Amino acid sequence: xxxxxxxxQEIENTIKDLxxxxxxxxxxxxxIGYTKGTVPLSSSPIFITRExxxxxxxxxxxxxxxxxxxxxxxxxxxxxxxxxxxxxGIIAKGCVGRAIIHLTVENQINLENIKMIGILCxxxxxxxxxxxxxxxxxxxxTSVMGKNIIVKGCDFEETFPFDDYMNELCKKCKVKxxxxxxxxxxxxxLESPPLIEDDFNDISDFESKTSEEKWDLIKETLSTCTxxxxxxxxxxxxxCSLCFVDQNKPIWFGKxxxxxxxxxxxxxxxxxLAGRCVACGACSSVCPMGIDLNFITRKLEKIVKEKxxxxxxxxxxxxxxxxxxxxDDNEEFMMEED
Amino acid sequence: MPNPxxxxxxxxxxxxxxxxxxxxKTLELEFKNEEDYNKFNYIPGQFxxxxxxxxxxxxxxxxxxxxxxxxxxxxIKKMGTVTSGFHDCNIGDVxxxxxxxxxxxxxxxxxxxxxxxxxxxxxxxxxxSLITYLLNENHRKDYEKITVIYGNRDPGEVLxxxxxxxxxxxxNIEVVLTIDREVEGWKDKVGFVAPIVKxxxxxxxxxxxxxxxxxxxxxxxxxxxxxxxxKDEQILNSLEMRMKCGIGKCGRCxxxxxxxxxxxxxxxxxxLKKLPAEY
Amino acid sequence: xxxxxxxxxxxxxxxxxxxEEYNVFAPIKDNGYIxxxxxxxxxxxxxxxxxxxxxxxEILFPQMEVLxxxxxxxxxxxxxxxxxxxxxxxxxxxxxxxxxxxxxxLEQFFxxxxxxxxxxxxxxxxxxxxxxxxxxxKSTCFCTSVNGYPFQKDDMDIxxxxxxxxxxxxxxxxxxxxxxxxxxxxxxxxxxxxxxxxELAKKAEDLITTxxxxxxTSECLESNFSNKIxxxxxxxxxxxxxxxxxxxxxxxxxxxxxxxxxxxRGRRIRIWDTCQFCLYTLHTSGHxxxxxxxxxxxxxxxxxxxxxxxxxxxxxxxxxxxCIQACPVNNDLREIIKKINNIKTKExxxxxx
Numbered sequence: 001x002x003x004x005x006x007x008x009q010e011i012e013n014t015i016k017d018l019x020x021x022x023x024x025x026x027x028x029x030x031x032i033g034y035t036k037g038t039v040p041l042s043s044s045p046i047f048i049t050r051e052x053x054x055x056x057x058x059x060x061x062x063x064x065x066x067x068x069x070x071x072x073x074x075x076x077x078x079x080x081x082x083x084x085x086x087x088x089g090i091i092a093k094g095c096v097g098r099a100i101i102h103l104t105v106e107n108q109i110n111l112e113n114i115k116m117i118g119i120l121c122x123x124x125x126x127x128x129x130x131x132x133x134x135x136x137x138x139x140x141x142t143s144v145m146g147k148n149i150i151v152k153g154c155d156f157e158e159t160f161p162f163d164d165y166m167n168e169l170c171k172k173c174k175v176k177x178x179x180x181x182x183x184x185x186x187x188x189x190l191e192s193p194p195l196i197e198d199d200f201n202d203i204s205d206f207e208s209k210t211s212e213e214k215w216d217l218i219k220e221t222l223s224t225c226t227x228x229x230x231x232x233x234x235x236x237x238x239x240c241s242l243c244f245v246d247q248n249k250p251i252w253f254g255k256x257x258x259x260x261x262x263x264x265x266x267x268x269x270x271x272x273l274a275g276r277c278v279a280c281g282a283c284s285s286v287c288p289m290g291i292d293l294n295f296i297t298r299k300l301e302k303i304v305k306e307k308x309x310x311x312x313x314x315x316x317x318x319x320x321x322x323x324x325x326x327x328d329d330n331e332e333f334m335m336e337e338d
Numbered sequence: 339m340p341n342p343x344x345x346x347x348x349x350x351x352x353x354x355x356x357x358x359x360x361x362x363k364t365l366e367l368e369f370k371n372e373e374d375y376n377k378f379n380y381i382p383g384q385f386x387x388x389x390x391x392x393x394x395x396x397x398x399x400x401x402x403x404x405x406x407x408x409x410x411x412x413x414i415k416k417m418g419t420v421t422s423g424f425h426d427c428n429i430g431d432v433x434x435x436x437x438x439x440x441x442x443x444x445x446x447x448x449x450x451x452x453x454x455x456x457x458x459x460x461x462x463x464x465x466x467s468l469i470t471y472l473l474n475e476n477h478r479k480d481y482e483k484i485t486v487i488y489g490n491r492d493p494g495e496v497l498x499x500x501x502x503x504x505x506x507x508x509x510n511i512e513v514v515l516t517i518d519r520e521v522e523g524w525k526d527k528v529g530f531v532a533p534i535v536k537x538x539x540x541x542x543x544x545x546x547x548x549x550x551x552x553x554x555x556x557x558x559x560x561x562x563x564x565x566x567x568x569k570d571e572q573i574l575n576s577l578e579m580r581m582k583c584g585i586g587k588c589g590r591c592x593x594x595x596x597x598x599x600x601x602x603x604x605x606x607x608x609x610l611k612k613l614p615a616e617y
Numbered sequence: 618x619x620x621x622x623x624x625x626x627x628x629x630x631x632x633x634x635x636x637e638e639y640n641v642f643a644p645i646k647d648n649g650y651i652x653x654x655x656x657x658x659x660x661x662x663x664x665x666x667x668x669x670x671x672x673x674x675e676i677l678f679p680q681m682e683v684l685x686x687x688x689x690x691x692x693x694x695x696x697x698x699x700x701x702x703x704x705x706x707x708x709x710x711x712x713x714x715x716x717x718x719x720x721x722x723l724e725q726f727f728x729x730x731x732x733x734x735x736x737x738x739x740x741x742x743x744x745x746x747x748x749x750x751x752x753x754x755k756s757t758c759f760c761t762s763v764n765g766y767p768f769q770k771d772d773m774d775i776x777x778x779x780x781x782x783x784x785x786x787x788x789x790x791x792x793x794x795x796x797x798x799x800x801x802x803x804x805x806x807x808x809x810x811x812x813x814x815x816e817l818a819k820k821a822e823d824l825i826t827t828x829x830x831x832x833x834t835s836e837c838l839e840s841n842f843s844n845k846i847x848x849x850x851x852x853x854x855x856x857x858x859x860x861x862x863x864x865x866x867x868x869x870x871x872x873x874x875x876x877x878x879x880x881x882r883g884r885r886i887r888i889w890d891t892c893q894f895c896l897y898t899l900h901t902s903g904h905x906x907x908x909x910x911x912x913x914x915x916x917x918x919x920x921x922x923x924x925x926x927x928x929x930x931x932x933x934x935x936x937x938x939x940c941i942q943a944c945p946v947n948n949d950l951r952e953i954i955k956k957i958n959n960i961k962t963k964e965x966x967x968x969x970x
Contacts (some may be wrong), residue, residue, distance in 0.1 A: 037947040039757060044947035045853040069855070077852070130865045132649030136667040138755045210472075226671060226680060227888070228858035230945050246896055249419050254875065256681040256888055286945030288859045289670060290649055290919060342732045343684040343872075343885065379938035385799050390696045391687055392883050425887040426646050432693035439732075554905075580900050582872045585732035588890070589869035590897055591908075592916075600730050614842050616906045616916070 004061070004122055004144045004162060011119045012059040015091055018117050018187050028089035028115055030077070030333075032070055034063040040139045041127040045070065047077060053086065057091070059143055062124045063163045064167075064285035066278075067091060068099035071109050072239035078113070087113045093121035095176020095280035097189070098313025099236040102278060104181070104212040105316060108239060111184050117180045118189040123162070123170040124281060125149055128290035130165060134158065169281040172202055180312050191312070193315035200302040206295050217295075218263070224289040225262045227255060229295065230282035232269065237276045244268060270296045275304045276319040280311045307333070340575055341502065341576050342585055345389050345434025346374040350427055351409055358494025361416040362460060363425055364401060366409045367433055369464065378438060380404055383576060387584040388412060388603055390427070395600070397581040399462045403470035410435070412464030413463040413497065428581050430494075439584045440603050443548065445477075452483040454540040456530050456559055458551025462497050464576060465550055470501070473511060481491050484511045485540050487514040489531035491518050491556070514538055532558035535566075539550035542568040550576050560607065570608035577603045577617055618794055620806040620814075621786040623777070625664065631800065632659040633838065639708040639745070642676045644669060653709070666711075667755065669698040671864035673716050674723060676709055677740045680862075684736070686884040703739040711777075712748040714769040715760045715935040719865030720746065721772045725929050726868055745792055748773035749784075752817050754824050757938030759951070765936055767821035778814040785814045829954050831922065831932065837957050838923040842915075846960055850953050851914035853946045854893070860940035860948075863889035866921070866933050869897075873890070892916050918953060 002010075019031045024047050035046040037055045041042045047070075048054060067090050070077050080086050092100065097116055106110045130151060133141070141152040154284040163171075180189040209217065232238045243263050244252055253268065254261035270293075277297055285291045304310055307330045308321035321329075350369035356362040367388075369375035380386075380400055382555055389395040396418075402411035416425045427433070443464070453472060457465045465488075472481050486505070490496050496515065506513045516527040516534045527534050531551065540547070549559050556575065563573055579591040579598040588602040594613045596602065605613075635641060636657075643662045644651045650670040651663060672916045693807055712720075725739055727734035751758070751767035760766060770776035774793035778785040788794035797803065846925065861867040871890040875885040891912050895952060898907045907913050925933030934950075941949050 001634075026753075038949040038952060039942060039947065042947045069647065070853075128649075136665060138667070138753070140756065220648070224650070224652070224846050226858075226862050228862045230855070230857040230859045233855035233857040234945050251873075255873065256886065257872070282945075286859075288863055288943040296960075324667065341685065341735050343736070343887075344697055344699060347694065347697070367693060377873075388873075391885070392874050394874050395872065421901075434694065481862065547730070576901070579906075580898055582870075585731075585734075586729065586730050587734050587868070588872065588887075589872075589892065590890070592924070594919075595927045600732075600870075 003146055007122055008144070012057070013305070014057060014187060015057055015059055015117060015119065016054050019048070019089055019091075020051060021056070021058060022089045022117070022186070023048070023051050027087065029086040031057070031091075031117075032067050032077070033057040033091040033117075034059065034065070034067075037062065040142045041125070041131065051143045059091070059119060060165075061123060061149075061162075062127065062142070063091075063093070064124045064127065064282060066096055066099055066236050066280040066282040068096050068103060068236040069234060069282075070274050071100065071114065072103060072236055079107075085110065085113050087115070089115040089117055091120050092116035092185075094175040094177050094190075095121075095278045095313075097185070098118075098175055098278035099280065100184075100313075101179060101181055101316055102276060102313035102320070103236065105313075105318075105320065106276075111316075114184055116178045116185045116187075116189070118180075118185045121170075121173075121176050121189045123166040123173070124285065125162075126165050126167045126292075127208060128287065128292065128331060129244065130160060132290055133160075153334055162325050167281040168202065168283065168292065169279045169284075169297060172198060172200075172298070173279070174198060175314060181316050189257040191250045196305070197309045197316065198305065200298065200305075203295060203302065206299065208257075212223055220240060221257060221291060221295075222262050223259060225257065225266070225291060226289060227257055227262070227265070228288060230286045231291075234282040234286040235273075235277075236280075236282075237273055237278070238269070244272070266293070266296065273297075274300050274309065275298040276312055276324045277301065277311055342436070343583070344393065345387070345436045346371065346378075348410075348433050348435050350429050350431050353421065353427070353429060356413060356497045358608060361425070362413060362497065363416075364411055364413045365424065365427070365433070366388075366402075366411050367435065368409050369435075370432075378410065378435075380438035381442040381465050382471045383443035384440045385464075385584070385599075385603065386410075386412070386435050386439060388424075389434035389436075390420055390423040391432070391434045393423040393546040395434070395436075396420045396424075397439075397584055399464035399467070399576070399603075401466050403467045403474070410526070413460075413466075415460050436584060439599055441578075441601065443604055445471065448546050449480045450544075452541065452543075452545035453481055453485070454545055455484070455486045455488075455534060456531060456545040456547060456549045456551070457488045458555035458559075459484075459495065460576040460606070461552070461576070462488055463549040465548065466498050468500065468548065469505065469511070473505070473508065478510060482544070485533060485538065486513045487516070487535055487538060488514070488595065489516045489518070489534065489551075493517055493521055493524050498560055512538075530558065531555050532562045535559055536562045539566065542566050542572065546572055546574060548574045557600075570611060571606050573594070575605055575607065575609040575610060577605060579603075579617060618788045618797070618809055621797060621803040622810060623784045623786050623803060625782055625784070627802075628662070628664075628801075629659040631795060632656075633802070635708055639706045639709045641710060641776045642673070643710040653711075658895045662710075665755070668713050668716070669940075670939070670943075671708060671863060672937065673712055674719055674865050674868075676707065677720070677744065678723065678737055678868065681886055681888050682736070684887055685884065689881045689883070691881055696846060697885040697959060700736060703736060704743060707740065707743055707744040708747060710747045712746050712773065713751055714748060714765055714767060714772070715758070715937040716865050717746055717748045717772040718760075718765055718769070719859075719935045719937075720895060722866045722929075722931060722933060722935070725931065729929070745774045745796060746772070747775045747777060749777040749779060749794075750814075750818065751821055752779055752882065756820055756826050757941045757951075758825055758936060759827040759829055759938065760936035761822065761825045762827070762831060763920070763932045763936045765933050767825065768818035778817060778910070780813055780817075784809075785810050788819065827938075827951055829951060830958060831954070834954060835923045835926050837960055838919050841957070841960050842919075844949075844960060846956055847911050847915045850918075850948070850956060851910040854910040854914050854948055855943060855945055856893050856895055856910055856913065857873045858889070858891040858893060859943040859945060860917070861893055862889055865923075865935050865937055865939075867891065912947075918957070922954070
């Protein structure tokens, strides 16, 4: 088993080669990828149109943004000055690929103009969890070595086991590379719609709680939400030109930091993501208050899988459960018990 | 100092439907408290934040002139949630008013000059206030020739028909009405505002032009005024922006370092050219 | 007035004496991060901290605030009730110099013009700021680039220095002096204490590594409004509120009416808003003067580094570095300023936005 940092280096080299060739052969007009962040535990999405900038591309375990966000309909990136759609190459870890496929199913992007530079992602570091554990000390440098994450400050060095300090969603990830769709994928990809088997045992703890305990946990987790909407803006599936929470004819829910309003926003957004969320964890990675929404995401995913046998973004043909109905749809939950 | 966000309470005294489509109404408001009315000293061109308390607030230009005593008038177009709410109101309903806000038309600086008032469509509201003020017997002698050019899409859209008829009867003001396309029974001019302004050809000598209307009308009219040798300082505009507080605190109406609610809404073309084109 | 000493184990005594008269706000730990909250018990205070996630502006200018309340007769408003709590006294404990300076900027902004925001100003008038020097600034701090420094006390009423097991206490304003004089049991600081304070100050200033040259920035910004560089700066911006909500000087807000429909009452509130949201400047007609992230990102930077200096003679940024830490796409303000400063020519590739 190769060390993580060696794998990352290989992936980075492959990305640069593939991206360079795509640009050079004019197969794409732009590459969307990640570049090194200016503060530790961060990375920055980058848009490259010139070959000489290819070296700015990186791959590491801090590439937490879901780049498919920039392809969603609001993104002006996809059009050139004449208003024509351009071709884009995009660095695609599994969840980015899933997002692209799901956006295609929802008719929001034209897959013909997208080339996924697929990579085999080995997981994203849970940056907020590490930040909280380091507390008030300043982190100056992070790296991955062997099986560990090394975090250095000016007078400390701490080690965190990588497998434990990955994003909770990454721990249960079954789609580490983008599923192959037509010839949209270069690089690493999954050949056929992968068979998703998930025991969802990561949320058994949450599920075994009583209603009161669940409510307390939800309240504790969400109480510091400041309604900045970083979670919504980072999510590739949140592309509505007028979000339900911004509507005023009528005003459906409040925008304050009163807990009833916070709960209403997060849980309604979750409902709107049922069968659409690709479990990329970007929402939790970007939250300035370090709120981890994984328990909502995972529970939603489990319900959708159990009731509809559906996983989002793994093939182009199957319609998502909230957008269609099948004659064999599960109706038990609607029926009264005899 | 009092809380600047608390509105004064007024009661709707009358409601007049101004256009055929019935989506523009003028509400006449009477202050519940006489003290509030006495403190509400405004000049034409200013606006107020009027509330349907419970629904929201809208910044609306004051349509009445301070020379029309007793009540204040607002002409409101039905556009969004709050303005639709105003349209559902009845006589006797309570409306909140905060103001007057903004800088208003510079009626002092305009003294001794020819005034050319050019309006398009629904934006005529604060121009009604201005013209009524200028024509008032105490003020008329302070101003020279007054020319009004007012354009609309069709005759049904013309606001303030009664008062326009009255003005036409005066010989101390020239009123030119125009509609976009020929309609049977229409006796005034036909054509977009800009070419009609060219036709009327007001002199730019010692004159101030006041232009209010939709963006395209403003653009074309300014081009004509420049042809007629009006300088940038002689052309005045009233800008519209999204506003919430009306007092320069909520931040959203800024253009560059200026706030439309306190440094405007009236800006001369000279001032506008110095500001970034974000409006 | 001579400097005093407050032992850390005496803070409880101080709190007991003050809590009758003041709402005491101090740093606590909430969900893993530091926040300034009203405390009822001195045990809640987190003494070992760098700075809060949300700046202390939220004490006097909270995320959600009532402007007024009203009663109706079922249809129309019959009574309006003003805020009654604005005369309460507040003690803000443990405020860093950057955040203390932000209160000066906030006060300047809310007091500007013919109409003043009485709600904020009354609360500020009734507040006393007990600030503390920064012994270990972070690498993202740049207060020294915006006319500040880690031990700046000008904007505080009382200035503390953390000497380890005790605080060096210095009165800065008359308000501060009056308060300190009430605590006769405070011991006088020794020459060694004062010297240690000065050493810590020097050490802290040396730790500031980020230095931005802002001498020409305001001018560069004014003369390059349509420059293509803004496309590059804004291309990965998501348009969320992280930078604005965590900024000590951002003050934009939205106003909403809330009804308790069946109880014939309601309230008008304000909540934080930001020019980064795409709906911020949207007119009801559909026209949006700031239609893309280019205009929105540009507005924020200009507001802090150009419009603020023009309107108030002050730079609208306190160098706390929170936006740099919080930005989901790592849009680093330091990089933005560098790019602006490095714009060579004006004619090159202007965009229309």
